[in-house]
Amino acid sequence: MPDQAIHPTRAELHSYGLGQLSPDKATAIEMHIRECEPCCETIANLSSNDTFVELLQEAEQLPADQIGDHEGVPIKPSSSSEDIPVPLAEHPRYEIVGLIGRGGMGNVYEARHRKMERTVALKVINREFVRKTEAVDRFHREAKTAAQLSHPNIVTAYDADNAGDYHFMVMEYVDGVDLSRIIKDRGALPVTEACKYIRQAATGLHYAYEQGMVHRDIKPHNLMVTADGTVKILDFGLASLAPEVVSDANAGEVLGELTTAGTVMGTPDYISPEQAEDARQADVRSDIYSLGATLYHLLSGRPPFDDGSVTQKLNSHAQVEPERLESLRDDIPVELSTIVTRMMAKDPEERFQTPAEVAAALESLLQAIEPPQKPSPHQIRPVRKRRRLLLLAAVVTLFIAALVAGVMQFFQMDIGTIRGTGKVVAIGPGTSQRAVELWISGDDGLLVQEGDDVRLHFEGWPAMRSDGAFGGEVMSVDLTDDTAGIFRILIKADGKESWPDPRYLRPGVRANCWIFTRSR
Amino acid sequence: MSSLAIHNRSMNETSLSLLNCLRRSPESESWTRLVELYAPLIRTWLYKYEVQESDAEDLVQEVLLAVSKDLAKFEHKGQPGAFRGWLKAILINRLRDFWRTRDRRREARSESDIDQRLADLANPTSELSRLWDGEHDRYVLRQLLNLVKPHFAANTWMAFYRVALKGERPRDVAAEMQISLNAVVTAKSRVLRRLRQEAEGLVESSSGFFVEG
Structure with missing residues (x-):
């Protein structure tokens, strides 16, 4: 005893x-x-x-088959408790609905904000990336920066949080499919479809670039496509975590490091030569390279350098020209092949220098391939093939109160969506009707008609519901031969609350704009 | 019967570890265990050194054969991590041989690249070595978890799993599983002890922890 x-x-x-x-x-x-x-x-x-x-x-978290890159493997939502780390399952703010994806950086869960009852996605960072305090700090810092980004082509990050030592990013829940899955299922995509996806991604990248952010891990897997064909870039602010694993090792052994971290960084099918050499060298032009490699993949059905080991691929990125797209399929316009080549130039100086240039080049190509249908008579203006940016002026009146109902209604109709980004030029006049004039570099401006509904989101304007949009109606459209468009927006101020604070709505502020064109 | 059940709860329990078992019985059963434990890890590292899938299986066999042949000669000397270092050396040798005989064409491209990285892996203080150590431990423990599991009652394992691996509170687990707190505490201790025994000499942090006195 x-x-x-x-x-x-x-x-x-x-x-x-x-x-x-x-x-x-x-x-x-x-x-x-x-x-x-x-x-x-x-x-x-x-x-x-x-x-x-x-x-x-x-050890217990190693995947069952122990080897391989699980990125892009879709998983049926499951709420089997074994998939959800306990601290996460017990999180006071978020209720986990199920696992919706696995990636190199970590698992993604669908979750519900308990109080707000909003569905979100939680990206739980693999703990090996954030083991050191400084990595945790950086993660939260980057997440904070990423949360500043608000753009229709970027998956919105709301917050960074943790449950015990599980650190996660709270993101907009996007009901869509990523491009890697789409190409896996469908093979090479039609030319226009591929161009439209990449043009949108470029628009999103450019916006982020203007906010001082680069992505550093652009690849098909990080581009989500929603049901209405909108592309949204995933994982802004996360790539900075990966090099952490790598950067301690001796410089000069970069290929080795990358190979070593192969499971971390995913297959380097899209990485630019300079980024492979030194991740710290990556600037927006590296993203352009990766986007070019992604476009190549969409068009050819395979990455630019498909064969061989990681090192071989990295060498190829640095030294070998990918096989010309024209030789892989016969419906590639020379202009498109040239765009891809320029995006993937070995020397960053020889690439497009900003994502906006890429978007413009793709846009003008798209215009050439499929000129927009002649819009209704009062918009009349011959389409000029080489026009890069369309000028359009629209006057929009926004009735704040009607916003939600209005938007909901239009989602139920057969509509097309046109997006643009612009800058507020002037505010005024009058007190009962306030007008906002926007320069907008949009696309398909010829499709815009009077009476179309518009949603606007001003940069930095604190979110109202999830996306901070408010809306109204196009009063008139004016197209000229100039190279940019102008939107003129009239906003009816119902109350102080609904009028954006002058901190957010002032000349020079950027806005994202969605125009819902009725089916035509 | 690819189990670890050779040792019953005997007087000699502390000295029983997987490593010792492997060394004592270099016959077929031991071979099976060696393969189960190490093939996934070695395969992963062969891929890192650009061995194609078609060659990998042969090379995995070669490495493990070399391990099994020389296991008797391997002296632990009580250094933590000695075994994985030894295994790493065998892997490096095999990889060097492989590339020397296989590939003359490599000269066209960065031939020295693989050599350089192999040299790096051979250097015990390099980042690569650190990575090897970490992956080695995780892979081995992963396999050990699988191997040890059948030796415990389902309830015992579940209590251990939830408390030790999932970080749940013993009290909650006891309540949910409708067993006593004592049963939960005991389950965790027993399974952990067993895992430590098996891992001794293989995984760094498992050894040298015994509090005596």
């Missing part, structure tokens, strides 16, 4: 709890705690943190 009067020391209880004791000692304590509740409690309350247990936890 154990002697209840002689309790084991705290250290012994601790060691027992961690399975560190020799068999004799362990047996003795086992017998003791069968009778002695306080000692049993002590063990139960001791933290089980030790390196061996941590290693076991990490």
